[in-house]
Amino acid sequence: GTAGGIIEVHHLEPLAVLDVPRPYDPRSDLVPLCPSCHRAIHTRGSKPLTVPELKDLMEAARHG
Numbered sequence: 001g002t003a004g005g006i007i008e009v010h011h012l013e014p015l016a017v018l019d020v021p022r023p024y025d026p027r028s029d030l031v032p033l034c035p036s037c038h039r040a041i042h043t044r045g046s047k048p049l050t051v052p053e054l055k056d057l058m059e060a061a062r063h064g
Helices: 035-044 051-062
Strands: 008-011 030-033
Touching: 008 035, 030 035, 035 051
Parallel strands: none
Antiparallel strands: 008 030
16 A cells, blocks of 8 residues: 555564563564454453465355
8 A cells, every 4th residue: 555565573472471471483483463363362361363374264254
């Protein structure tokens, strides 16, 4: 859209579960998501949906 290609980065290991910060490998620890998908993943509060769970929900919604 007019805002451009906005992409957010999602941590596969929730930051809230870490006792101490650690370095992340972008190839294995982070996933790019559009802002809507990133928000949807975090709708469960402290236990975010996984990317496969979000994909399943989206597929189910598509097929009614």
